[in-house]
Every structure is written in C-alpha cells, then in structure tokens.
Amino acid sequence: MAGGAGDERSVAERVFAIADAFERGGELTLSEVARRANLPTSTAHRLLAEWVSWGGLVRGDDGRYRVGMKLWRLGVRQPTARRLREVARPYLEDLLEATGEHVHLAVRDGLGVVYLERFSGPGAVRVISDVGSRLPLHATGVGLVLLAYAPPEVFAEVLAGPPRKFLPNTLTGEAELRSRLADIRSTGISRSVEELTRGAFSVAAPVRDSAGDVVAAVSIIAHVERRDEPQFPLGVRMAARGISGALSIRR
Amino acid sequence: MAGGAGDERSVAERVFAIADAFERGGELTLSEVARRANLPTSTAHRLLAEWVSWGGLVRGDDGRYRVGMKLWRLGVRQPTARRLREVARPYLEDLLEATGEHVHLAVRDGLGVVYLERFSGPGAVRVISDVGSRLPLHATGVGLVLLAYAPPEVFAEVLAGPPRKFLPNTLTGEAELRSRLADIRSTGISRSVEELTRGAFSVAAPVRDSAGDVVAAVSIIAHVERRDEPQFPLGVRMAARGISGALSIRR
Structure with missing residues (x-):
C-alpha cells in the first residue's frame, strides 16, 4: 500500500x-x-x-x-560544514601528503557520523565512507571519537539501537564500548582495526572549538599492514590540533 | 496578502x-x-x-x-558540482599559489553563473561572489565565458532580461556583448575591468569536457592595478586546460 x-x-x-x-x-x-x-x-x-x-x-x-x-x-550554505571544511582543508592535505591514505573530517549527526571531507591517496584502501555519507557512530573511528565526547543520552541511544556487528571486531557490547570510549578520552586518540572494513585500520582524534567542545573528528583509514607505523597517530593528532587552533582564531 | x-x-x-x-x-x-x-x-x-x-x-x-x-x-550528491570540484581542486590551488588573489570555478545555471569553488589569498580584493552564490552571466568574467559558448537562445534571454548595468563598464548593449563574446571565442579568454566590482579585474577561460563542450569556467579576480601582469591570463589558461584534460581522463 x-x-x-x-x-x-x-x-x-x-x-x-x-x-x-x-x-x-x-x-x-x-x-x-x-x-x-x-x-x-x-x-x-x-x-x-x-x-x-x-x-x-x-x-x-x-x-x-x-x-x-x-x-x-x-547545501553549501550549511554553516558548520562550510566553516569546518574551509578551516580544515590545508591540515587534511598535509595529512594526506604525509600518509597517502584516506583522510577524513567528520561530524556527529544524531546517532550517525557524517563525512564532511575526504582526501585519498591513489593507492588507498577500499572503504565505504564518502563525502556526504552517514555511518553508525559505534563502527567508525571518527564515530567513536565523537561518541566519546557526546552527551550520555547519545550513548544510551546507541546501545538501544542495538549497535550492528559489521565485522567480528566491531564493538557492540556496552562494556567494551565503554572501555573504548574511556580510552579515547584518556589518550585523545581512537585506534580501530577492521571494525567496519576488512583490511583497514583507522586512527582518529577530536577537533575542538574555541570553547573546548569537541565539534568534529579527523581520521586516517589505511591498509591494516601499516597499523604500527608511527606517523598515523602523530599525523592525526597534529592535524586535529591544527584544525582546533585554526577554529579558535578564525571567524 | x-x-x-x-x-x-x-x-x-x-x-x-x-x-x-x-x-x-x-x-x-x-x-x-x-x-x-x-x-x-x-x-x-x-x-x-x-x-x-x-x-x-x-x-x-x-x-x-x-x-x-x-x-x-x-547537495554534495549533485554530480556535476562534485566531479568538477574534485577534479579542479589541485589546479585551482596552483593558480592561487601563483597569484594570491581570488580563484573561481563556476558553471552556468540558466541565466546565472553559480560559483562552485573559490580559493582566496589573504590580501585578495573584496568581491561579492562566494561559493554557492549565483550572479548574472553578462556581468562576470566566468559568466561571459559561459555565455560565449551557450546556445543562442540563452543570449536572447539575457538580452530580454534586460541586463542590469552594475557599473559604468558593465556590458549591457547587444552590440558590445556580441563583440565581447566573439572575442572570447576567438582568443579563448575573457578580460573584464570593473564590470561588476570596483577596484577589480577578472580573467576567465573555459573548461571543456571530453566531448569538447564548455562545461565550466575558471577565473581570477584581482586588484585592478595588477591588470597587466602576464601571469593572470597565462595561469587561468593553464588551469582551465589542466582541468579540461583531467575531466577527459578521470571518471
């Protein structure tokens, strides 16, 4: 009908x-x-x-x-996306140059994470995220970062979902999710291996506005074989810090 | 009412x-x-x-x-804007680096020109065009380029408008518009001085798809004092050519 x-x-x-x-x-x-x-x-x-x-x-x-x-x-008049993309672009490009993989900028939209920008090296791993796409918070690096700093009711709603298990490594249980979110809050970085995409790992970090609130997240998605290379967490952290700083200055 | x-x-x-x-x-x-x-x-x-x-x-x-x-x-799913922006970005960035002024990518939308991208140097001249804004074809460099290669009925509609005179230099008469469009078609470049914005000149060139059709235009808007510097027409022409070539290759 x-x-x-x-x-x-x-x-x-x-x-x-x-x-x-x-x-x-x-x-x-x-x-x-x-x-x-x-x-x-x-x-x-x-x-x-x-x-x-x-x-x-x-x-x-x-x-x-x-x-x-x-x-x-x-759409281009959406103020958050416009400002974040504009401010973040040079930092994301530096990060791409340093890694050659996928570089993402994302924001939380309800129980999902929306990808505002993606720059990709020519040999980057195959992923499903794309500019404009929306994926679940619990299954992506940027999503977990944004969930770690979201109000508690967002976490309750994610659990009530219930969260879908995309791959064996996808976190879906309350205890394991809580533990990961606490880890993100204490280290300022999220590391995931094959939680949404086979063959890929992600490193993600929060972007803060001038008030210190987390308003976005930056991530790299790269081939899982490269997961121990030190430039990924370093680069993501520096890009996130750079964007946060630029958000505080420019208006 | x-x-x-x-x-x-x-x-x-x-x-x-x-x-x-x-x-x-x-x-x-x-x-x-x-x-x-x-x-x-x-x-x-x-x-x-x-x-x-x-x-x-x-x-x-x-x-x-x-x-x-x-x-x-x-909005980001709009296929034309998405593809053109993605392909054009590196060429526009090179053009910005070479000039330090405003660099534009625009497409025709009916009787208007829509700005798909704009990169600006820190000391660029003050302009009214902005990403997402729509301005009249006859009064902008990119608009005149797109009008030069548009079907004849578009020109007839622009004349019927009638075209508004924003500044003393704005072309509004049929004869002067026809002459400028013929000049653009023969030289592959459009030069305007203070036709829409005081203190600014523009240099614009067409972007073609793999079939040779003009699908977009690239321009620089710069301080009018710099209007005789040779890097502007050269840079715009090369950026437009580069984007055209990249459009033919990538899909």
Missing part, C-alpha cells in the same frame, strides 16, 4: 521522501524513486515534477533524475 | 519557498522566513517545523533557523 490510502504522511513529508531517495546519490528512474519513497508512481511523478520545476532535482535526457544545482547551492 | 487567500502556489511550492529564503545563507528568524517566502507567519511556522523534523533546516537555541546537515548531504 505504497503511499496510498492509509499513508498518514503530510504533503511536506511526501515531498521530503522524494529527496530522501537521493540520499546515497546517483541517478534514479521514476520507479526507483517511487519505490524508495514508498509512494504510488503517479504521486511520485507529480512530486518529482514539482522538484524539477523548483530546481532541486533535474531530469536528464535519459529520463533519470538526479540532484540539481539548487540543492547544491542550499 | 502574503500567501493567504489568492495564493495559488501548491503545497510543494510553499515548502520550497521556505528553502528559498535561505538561498543567501545566514540564520533567519521565523518572521524573516515568512517575509522572504511570502507566507503568513502561521503557515511559515508549520512548514518550518516540517523542515526541521526532516532535518533540512535546524532551529538553534536562539530560535533562528539555518540550513541543516540533511540539505548539505543531499
């Missing part, structure tokens, strides 16, 4: 459901949008026409829909 | 009008949103609540609304 009788969503919610279909990017056909938005094809068609008329979505010559320039223009 | 009886907009159009209020960024109060969206305060309040519930907008502790992470995440 896709969006038919019994669909209690408001018109606005149906309008937004259309956009949510594009959350993972790509170009979608009408029927793909209808299915993802859980709407009858006729409704999806009508709402897509409204999105296209506004400019938020664009319909290509092949009939497929994709995100349009209007949404891009609105 | 703000959005009251006689407002023939669909619900979706009213939903989008809320977002349009944030086009120039910033943090807005309820009444500012209502005014910009031409909606009664009660309607704006209800629709803002739907936007906040979805995550497209966020309401701060001070009661002001701003663009939320959801819109940022959708």
Whole structure:
C-alpha cells in the first residue's frame, strides 16, 4: 500500500521522501524513486515534477533524475560544514601528503557520523565512507571519537539501537564500548582495526572549538599492514590540533 | 496578502519557498522566513517545523533557523558540482599559489553563473561572489565565458532580461556583448575591468569536457592595478586546460 490510502504522511513529508531517495546519490528512474519513497508512481511523478520545476532535482535526457544545482547551492550554505571544511582543508592535505591514505573530517549527526571531507591517496584502501555519507557512530573511528565526547543520552541511544556487528571486531557490547570510549578520552586518540572494513585500520582524534567542545573528528583509514607505523597517530593528532587552533582564531 | 487567500502556489511550492529564503545563507528568524517566502507567519511556522523534523533546516537555541546537515548531504550528491570540484581542486590551488588573489570555478545555471569553488589569498580584493552564490552571466568574467559558448537562445534571454548595468563598464548593449563574446571565442579568454566590482579585474577561460563542450569556467579576480601582469591570463589558461584534460581522463 505504497503511499496510498492509509499513508498518514503530510504533503511536506511526501515531498521530503522524494529527496530522501537521493540520499546515497546517483541517478534514479521514476520507479526507483517511487519505490524508495514508498509512494504510488503517479504521486511520485507529480512530486518529482514539482522538484524539477523548483530546481532541486533535474531530469536528464535519459529520463533519470538526479540532484540539481539548487540543492547544491542550499547545501553549501550549511554553516558548520562550510566553516569546518574551509578551516580544515590545508591540515587534511598535509595529512594526506604525509600518509597517502584516506583522510577524513567528520561530524556527529544524531546517532550517525557524517563525512564532511575526504582526501585519498591513489593507492588507498577500499572503504565505504564518502563525502556526504552517514555511518553508525559505534563502527567508525571518527564515530567513536565523537561518541566519546557526546552527551550520555547519545550513548544510551546507541546501545538501544542495538549497535550492528559489521565485522567480528566491531564493538557492540556496552562494556567494551565503554572501555573504548574511556580510552579515547584518556589518550585523545581512537585506534580501530577492521571494525567496519576488512583490511583497514583507522586512527582518529577530536577537533575542538574555541570553547573546548569537541565539534568534529579527523581520521586516517589505511591498509591494516601499516597499523604500527608511527606517523598515523602523530599525523592525526597534529592535524586535529591544527584544525582546533585554526577554529579558535578564525571567524 | 502574503500567501493567504489568492495564493495559488501548491503545497510543494510553499515548502520550497521556505528553502528559498535561505538561498543567501545566514540564520533567519521565523518572521524573516515568512517575509522572504511570502507566507503568513502561521503557515511559515508549520512548514518550518516540517523542515526541521526532516532535518533540512535546524532551529538553534536562539530560535533562528539555518540550513541543516540533511540539505548539505543531499547537495554534495549533485554530480556535476562534485566531479568538477574534485577534479579542479589541485589546479585551482596552483593558480592561487601563483597569484594570491581570488580563484573561481563556476558553471552556468540558466541565466546565472553559480560559483562552485573559490580559493582566496589573504590580501585578495573584496568581491561579492562566494561559493554557492549565483550572479548574472553578462556581468562576470566566468559568466561571459559561459555565455560565449551557450546556445543562442540563452543570449536572447539575457538580452530580454534586460541586463542590469552594475557599473559604468558593465556590458549591457547587444552590440558590445556580441563583440565581447566573439572575442572570447576567438582568443579563448575573457578580460573584464570593473564590470561588476570596483577596484577589480577578472580573467576567465573555459573548461571543456571530453566531448569538447564548455562545461565550466575558471577565473581570477584581482586588484585592478595588477591588470597587466602576464601571469593572470597565462595561469587561468593553464588551469582551465589542466582541468579540461583531467575531466577527459578521470571518471
């Protein structure tokens, strides 16, 4: 009963459901949008026409829909992402140069971590994170850092999830998660090995604003064979410190 | 009669009008949103609540609304902006290093030019263009380049505008615009002096995709005193060529 009788969503919610279909990017056909938005094809068609008329979505010559320039223009106005990306860029580039792997900047968004920036060396390990993607807090290096400094109710919600075990090393139990978060708070760094991605390890550190609050995290994801090389924790720590310092100065 | 009886907009159009209020960024109060969206305060309040519930907008502790992470995440999925920015970044950075002024990457969006990227040196001239902003084709260096290679109906629409005279040097007449566009097509470069911004000149060049179509433009905006320095046209031309080449190779 896709969006038919019994669909209690408001018109606005149906309008937004259309956009949510594009959350993972790509170009979608009408029927793909209808299915993802859980709407009858006729409704999806009508709402897509409204999105296209506004400019938020664009319909290509092949009939497929994709995100349009209007949404891009609105999105770049998001103040947190804009400022953090701008301030962090030179530090992330230095970190990339020093390591040649994936370099990430991420923020917490509810129970997820959103990747604001990613720079990658040509031979970097294959990962699923990407600019704009959102992954669970408990399963990523940056996510664990952000969880370590989040209000306690966030931790309770993560546990209530319950947290999904992606790989044998993924932390899902309360005790092991608490222990890791305490370790992050005492050392200022998070190290994970194959907790979300096979063959990869991550080192992550917190970025603080001028008030000392943790507002973002920086990480490296690299081939697991390199996990003992000292430049990873050193580089991540210095990049995070550099960005924190720059956030305090610039406005 | 703000959005009251006689407002023939669909619900979706009213939903989008809320977002349009944030086009120039910033943090807005309820009444500012209502005014910009031409909606009664009660309607704006209800629709803002739907936007906040979805995550497209966020309401701060001070009661002001701003663009939320959801819109940022959708926006970064815009395929053209994403690919061009990624490919262009190193070339734009080299250009910045060589000049220390503003370096722009822009695409045409209807009768406007949208700035996809901007890198600026610390002493760069004061300009109104910014990442995400949209300016008229006829009044900007990148806009004139994109207009020079746009279908003829775009030029007709620009003339029908009619084009606004921002400064004494802004081209607005058909003959002078035609002459400039022909010059751009024959030299592959656009030079403007104080056509939109006092004290600034611009040098711009086209970026082509693998099919040879002009898909973007690169420019420098610099202090007008430096307008005869040879590194500006050279640098812009090389950056545009480099990006064009990289677009043909990478996918």
